[in-house]
Amino acid sequence: MPQVSEVMSHKQWRFYLVYAIFLLVIFLISPTMDQSDPYGPHFQLRIVFWLLFLHMVVSWVVNLWKLNQQLRNERTYAELSLLKSQINPHFFFNTLNNLYGLALEKSDQTPELILRLSGMMRYIIYQGQHDWVSLQDEIDYLNNFIELQHVRFQKRVSVSFNTAIEQDIKVPPLLFINLIENAYKHGVEKLTDNAYVLINLTVKGQQLTFEIANNYDPTEQNDIIGIGLSNLRKRLMLLYPDKHQLTITDSQNRYHVILVLTLSESNISGALT
The missing domain is CATH 1.10.287 (Helix Hairpins)
Incomplete structure (x- = not known):
């Protein structure tokens, strides 16, 4: 300092x-x-x-x-800007690899993937630069990502994304994408069949709960604590100090993450204006 x-x-x-x-x-x-x-x-x-x-x-x-x-606020803002800038290359690297593979196969699904990728890039470029975005916009972004993964994987994957939201709120952009990316990267991608990803997002009062579970092949499992999860932990410490709880369990070939956020009044009332 x-x-x-x-x-x-x-x-x-x-x-x-x-x-x-x-x-x-x-x-x-x-x-x-x-x-x-x-x-x-x-x-x-x-x-x-x-x-x-x-x-x-x-x-x-x-x-x-x-x-x-003032110095603390400026340092926090600088650290958040750096973390957000690290999200975009991480996502683009993975998605462009997917697009490259489909292009090599001359897949008919390549145009659809490009269209969805374009929509996600638009969200990252414009909404991703904001400090806070509508939760509904973030959900739409996550749904686009999941649909893109359906195009990518040529196998049956059971995916469930349930939401129960009392009212729209404000959340940091791209806050949940790393958890979903990990579920596909370390679970769906390595399994030959019976892969599943279960997602639940609820908002009740001043509490937001994001829960995701996926199975994986233990013979293919490697270290899941990569840049994405490390990035998420740092953002949570800066954005929700003493107001978040991240619980990760790994048992019986099942990876389970629960993220609980305590929302401030400004995050709730700000979404209503």
């Missing part, structure tokens, strides 16, 4: 310097004044000195606190 000297303006430094010189002058003058009256000018000047000194100290502390908050 930058030092105070790096973020305080020259104007602020001059203000405190002049303030300190003024106090020093008062302090040096007061002994030269008539001290015969204990409550006379000498006493009054000393009272003024200590009041001004206290004011300067309090002003300095408050200013430092404001600067510290």
Whole structure:
């Protein structure tokens, strides 16, 4: 984090310097004044000195606190921008690989995949740059991703995406896509048959719950803690500090993730305007 000297303006430094010189002058003058009256000018000047000194100290502390908050906010914004910028290459790399494979096969489904990919790119470019988006828009984006995967995989996959939303809310863009990508990458992609992905998204009061489960082939399983999940953890810490719970379980060839978010009033009321 930058030092105070790096973020305080020259104007602020001059203000405190002049303030300190003024106090020093008062302090040096007061002994030269008539001290015969204990409550006379000498006493009054000393009272003024200590009041001004206290004011300067309090002003300095408050200013430092404001600067510290500003630095924290700027650092958080910079970290979120970096994390969001890492999502796009990660997604495009995977999807373009899919498109390349279908093009090699001269598949009739290639135009449909390109069309859906175009819609998802449009969402990432325009909506993905916002700090918050409508949950319904995010759901539409996830449905497009799932449909794109149907085009990609030439095998039967059982996919269920259920939503129960009392009212539309605001959420960070591209918050859930990494979990769904992991389900396909580490589950559907490696299984020859009976693959499934079960997704439930509910919003009740000030709580959002996103749940996803998928099976996988244990003989093909590798480390699932990749850049996508690491990225998600960092975004949650920045966006929902002490207001999220991410639970991951892996048992009996089944991977299960539950993400619970505590929503703020602004996320709820902001979606209604």
